[in-house]
Amino acid sequence: MQTNLQLISSPHVRTSIKIVSTLNESHQSNHQQQPLSSGKIKRLVLTQEGRTKLNIYPDRDFYSYPRFVTHVDDGFISTLTNLYRERLRPDTEVLDLMSSWVSHLPSDVKYKRVVGHGLNAQELSMNPRLDFFVVKDLNQDQRFEFESCSFDAVLCTVSVQYLQQPEKVFEEVFRLLKPGGVFIVSFSNRMFYEKAISAWREGSAYSRVQLVVQYFQSVEGFTEAEVVRNLPNAQENKSPIGWILRLFGLLSGSDPFYAVIAYRNFKPILDD
Template identity: 35%
Template sequence: MSTTTQWAIRDYIPRHENWPYTAADFQRMDEFPDGEFYSNPRLCTHIDDQAIHTLSQYYDAVLPRKGRILDFCSSWVSHFPPDLEVAAKSGSLHVVGMGMSQVELDRNPVLSTRIVQDLNAEPAIPMTDPLDAATCVVSIDYLTQPVKVLESIRDRLVPGGQVHLVISNRCFPTKVVGRWLRVSESERLEMVGDYLHFAGYERIEVVTLTDGSGWRDPLWVVRGKRAES
């Protein structure tokens, strides 16, 4: 794992002493059970090829080659780089995929364990083994109880373990939380930083992987760490 970075990184600065959002902020256009919406597998990618390539480079720089990674809101592809795929196949790295579609998870070759769970209905992570890192690709905007989910993950991260929340501007508009559609891209990043802050993470940062110039999909990571002790 390289510590070298080539991306712009800025600190998230907490803005609120108390949780600033209301239940209405997390209401969605489509409130039918998520299991119905995701019952048909979507074997496609939700960001463009350049964004996928850049995300793979980012993962190559920050994710461990040993231990255990949780890829939550996962699907048929996790965008991990070849080194991590090799580590997963060798057994030195255990990748837990948690998502809504058994068919999609079964198609994902990097996963060591597959868990089908609706995090909006059951926000607690059903794991006791420690996690070295966690990832989530363009899906944090679908969670109606993000702080509960992130608290559950934080409790399972090893000290210093990091969660990486990957964000773009692509979404299923009927299923994202309402406030996501009403605010700017920069405010979405702050909102996700708020999630991590109120879930008890430290050293929260916003990483710009691509700015969306040149007709490419923009891509950011909002990340935070469990306290070292």
């Protein structure tokens, strides 16, 4: 695990709610009351240019037909499922942002409620772990109709690269999380190139991790972001052609795994 990453300098990245407590008295004594600004956006990370996409048509049009495919390989999925097993407690409430027909949650763990979100109802209806789902374009409307402090965990898998208003989305996630709730953002090097934002398309693996770290830092109240990496074997083909094929998901092999994790207000101590 690696943390304490320094901010990057990029032409696409800017360099410049009162909490309803659900904590018991022992938690309250260990954590100071949050300032009124907690959960609000402190600064914008992206420039206007950094938010642009090559395909300017509405995302609802792009995702209007279902894609019953797997967007990452088995190694990535196994790593992610193990991470969820480690970080998500059973019998809790989970919101799966930008989800699809596939669930990466451990099949043998029971959760109190799993709510899905996405842009294609057919895909979401096929996801066996969802109790119900919401169809919404987060690039047009970042607000959900759930009450504040509704979820113990929010997940976003291989989709953060498509957010044009990530600061507002992370602000909304903060509102939805219970104090001590976790937000896990995972991604690899694959993408729909024409739908990814410019700041992501033109970045490196390192800068993309830094970008997600800064999304967390842009909202007052998240804990220091933790970075988890699981990189493929260094002997894999690194030729320009191989890189291009992997970028578009046309070359088999190990997908690099990245996850950036932070908590609302504080990181709870979980029982083993």
